Amino acid sequence: MKRFALIVAGGQGTRMQGTLPKQFLPLAGEPILAHTLRRFNQDDIEIFLVMHADYLSYWKETCENLENIPRHTLVQGGKTRAQSVAAGLAKLPDEGWVAIHDAVRPLCSSELIFRLYNAAAKEGSAVPVITCRDTLRLLTPDGSKTVPREHYRSVQTPQVFDIEKLKNAFKLPDFEHFTDEASLFEAAGHKVHLEAGEESNIKITFPSDLIVAEAVLKEI
Numbered sequence: 001m002k003r004f005a006l007i008v009a010g011g012q013g014t015r016m017q018g019t020l021p022k023q024f025l026p027l028a029g030e031p032i033l034a035h036t037l038r039r040f041n042q043d044d045i046e047i048f049l050v051m052h053a054d055y056l057s058y059w060k061e062t063c064e065n066l067e068n069i070p071r072h073t074l075v076q077g078g079k080t081r082a083q084s085v086a087a088g089l090a091k092l093p094d095e096g097w098v099a100i101h102d103a104v105r106p107l108c109s110s111e112l113i114f115r116l117y118n119a120a121a122k123e124g125s126a127v128p129v130i131t132c133r134d135t136l137r138l139l140t141p142d143g144s145k146t147v148p149r150e151h152y153r154s155v156q157t158p159q160v161f162d163i164e165k166l167k168n169a170f171k172l173p174d175f176e177h178f179t180d181e182a183s184l185f186e187a188a189g190h191k192v193h194l195e196a197g198e199e200s201n202i203k204i205t206f207p208s209d210l211i212v213a214e215a216v217l218k219e220i
Contacts, residue, residue: 129196
């Protein structure tokens with residue numbers, strides 16, 4: 001079945017303390033988003049980029065000065081991430097596999113993407129996770145307590161799903177309350193299959209993350 005990638009670039013980047021949304025900030029001299037799109041530059045993947053209406057023209061103009069940007073279809077997003085993903089899904093057929101990916105995760109490897117699509121084809125979904133390095137504490141009414149970190153995993157993107165099942169999950173009345181597509185997929189009664197993610201597949205959220213990303217790019 002056909003493979004699609006839905007890149008979600010609707011964030012405003014308030015935690016980056018900048019005027020531009022963080023997906024447009026420079027990383028190694030080019031927008032973060034440019035690096036992310038190139039990760040999905042494979043012949044059998046059709047890319048859809050979901051973006052806030054205010055930045056559609058800006059991105060089109062920016063692309064004119066960039067090289068090797070894979071062909072992609074722009075989709076106007078909504079006010080929330082969930083609305084934006086729903087808008088992107090509406091552009092896809094019901095059959096196939098879709099990878100939902102954060103625009104500000106520019107370091108996921110082609111090997112990881114390939115592995116996730118293949119795992120989803122067997123399991124119905126594939127979600128990359130990594131182990132938790134830090135000690136975790138659970139907040140309680142009386143304070144907090146340590147919980148065994150080996151029981152927990154940090155979730156990454158891209159998250160790959162059967163399109164028809166994911167579309168049906170977005171029909172749940174409270175779909176906007178879920179923090180990621182895997183949680184919504186699970187709430188709709190479907191199994192979430194976990195795959196090993198990559199430590200380098202960081203989400204650029206704070207200014208310090210750009211420094212780390214620059215270092216990783218130099219090693220690729």
